[in-house]
Structures are given as structure tokens and as C-alpha cells.
Amino acid sequence: MKKRLILTAIGLVVLIVILVAVKALQIGAMIDQGKKFVPPPETVTSTVAKADSWETALTAVGTLNAVQGVTVAAELVGKVVEIAFEAGTPVKKGDILLRQDTSSEEAQLPGAVAQVNLSSTNLERMNQLFSKQLISQADRDNAVASAEQAQSQAENIRATIAKKTIRAPFSGQLGIRQVNLGQILREGDPIVTLQALDPIYVDFTLPQQQLPLVRLGLTVQVTTDALPGETLKGRITAINPLVDAETRQIKVQATVANRGDKLRPGMFANMAVGLPMRQKVIAIPATAVLYAPYGDSVFIVEDAADKKGKVLRQQFVRLGVKRGDFVAVTSGIKEGETVVSTGVFKLRNGQSVVVDNKLAPDFQKAPKPENN
Secondary structure, rough: HHHHHHHHHHHHHHHHHHHHHHHHHHEEEEEEEHHOOOOOOOOOEEEOOOOEEEEEEEEEEEEEEEEEEEEEEEEOOOOEEOOOOOOEEEOOOEEEEEEOOOOOHHHHHHHHHHHHHHHHHHHHHHHHHHOOOOOOHHHHHHHHHHHHHHHHHHHHHHHHHOEEEEEOOOOEOOOOOOOOOOEEEEOEEEEEEEEEEEEEEHHHHHHHHHHHHOOOOOOOEEEEOOOOOEEEEEEEEEEEEOOOOOOOOOEEEEEEHHHHHHHOOOOOEEEEEEEEEEEEEEEEEEOOOOOOOOOOOOEEEEEEEOOOOOEEEEEEEEEEEEEEEEEEEEEEOOOOOEEOOOOOHOOOOOOOEOOOOOOOOOHHHOOOOHHH
């Protein structure tokens, strides 16, 4: 009985050893196969880094201001008896906006005119008498003074009536009405805003070291998020002679055509001041760059060591300005090197690739919305 148990135990041990050996051989074969496995090459699109000549530009953020803008206000105390405008409508220079009560001045005006006529008649008589030497110089001077005082009184009443008839000081677009019929206005009380919108000013600042590059007449390009996809052009029309002592910035003003009144005072805008000089750059698509906190890089396509395919070499680069779909590389790659143009986030250094540009995007310096 004991002998049979011993033989059974020995048989189980032998069986276990055989199973372990077989499994070890299987695992070893799998490891060897894994070491010999080569992943298939990744299909990528590529482009050649090209030397180009770009226009240089100074960038800034500006604020839009009206060429002429004012809050129309009351000059004299008076009651509003007529509102002759609609809020938000365009007006011409001289259009009547509002009338205040002038009944008191209009009642006084005929008496003042009558006094003017009487003083003028008396002056004519005094001149005749003076020419015949029948009155003294003093009497004639008193008559002249009386006539001028009467004329001044009448003109003062007319001026008061005119000031209470408020007109548009220039052509432009009205804002929201700030008065009501029957309201008593005091001096300086606002009535409505008036803005001349075409053309429009764009005020922006540049660092003092860029002052030698800026001059009157340079072209500026204006973009704003209020008009996505649109670029408006203008020219520099004024440069402040004073540099801000706190920020060391100089204020510059450009004038931009605003057809259709698309731009409004108070908006912010992105500015690009075109300079006459051009800059030589190495340009690649912006999608070819792998952006990372520790440094930006690109993947350069090179021949494999065995000359039987293509592999990637990750190269760190330093970037410059952007133009549409392209970005300038100031250091890291050379003209003529082939770089991966899309999908760089999924690649790694040393990876084998196959280049297929059938579906490569059409990169442009000035892309339009329909290209996206």
C-alpha cells in the first residue's frame, strides 16, 4: 500500500515537472517572437521645409474710437417741448434734434426789435444834426451807444432761442434717447450720443524701441472677433510725440474705412502694422509642430539605417511668427528637410513610417473660412 502511494506521488511530481517545462518553453517562444516582432510603419503626410520671404509686421491690441463723437447736451435751462429725432437713426449736420420752450424769449423779441428800430431812427437823426453842427459829439455818442445796446439785446434773445433749438453738430449716427417730452433740462444734461462712424480711428500703443520702425502712412490690418474672418485695412495717421513715462509706450492712431458701420467705438481690435522690410524665414505648417511645455518639436523624416524605409527623428525647434497655416522656424531645422505635417501627437522618435500625401491638407498663408 505504501509503495503504491509513493509511486503515485512520484508520478504526480514528474507530471508537474513536465507541465512546467512545456509552459516554460511556450513562454520562451512567445518572448522570442515578441522580440522579433516589428510594428507596421505608420502612414504620415509630409512637407518640405522651405525658405520664404515674409513681410514683417508689428502687432498690438487697439481700441476703436469715433473720428467725431459727442454727447449732445442742453446749453440752457428749459422745458422740452419737441423731440425731433428717433434713437439709433442717422442724421445730417444741422438737423433739429430737440426744441426747448422759447415762449418767453419769443415774447420779448418783438419789443427788442422795436427798440432796435427806434434807436436806429434816432441815430440817423442825430447824425444829420451832428453833420450840421447842431448837437455835440457827446449827444451823437449817446445815440450810437443806445443803438448798439438795443441791437445787442435783440441778438441776445435770438441767440437764446437758437441755443434752445438743439441741432446735430455734425453728420453721424444717434444713440439712445436720454430725455423725455416735458422734462426740465439743466445746463449740461445729456440728450443723446452722436457718433461719426465712417471712417473710424484705431488707437494702439507700441514699445518705444519700435518707434524708429513706425511712420505716417504705413498700412495697418485690423481684425476683431466681432467680424470673424474679415480683415480691414487702414493707414497710420498720427503718432503721439510723447512717450508714456510709466509704460515707455508710444500711442499711435490709424484711420480705417468703416463701410456699413460694422465697427463701433469702444471695441477692441488686433492690429498688424506692415513694415516695408521683408524677413527671410524657414516656413513649415503649424500642424507639424508638437507643442509641449518643455519645448516645441517636429518629426523629421529620414532614411532608415538599412536604407529599407523611412524613420522619424524628433527635433526640438524654436518658433517665430505665424502667417495663416504656416509658422516660421528660427532654429532647429534646415531648408529642404522633410517634416511630418499632420498627426504629430501620435508619433515617437525612431518610429518607422510610410509617407502618403494623397490626403495632405492644402496649407495657405491667407486661409479663408471655407478652407477650414
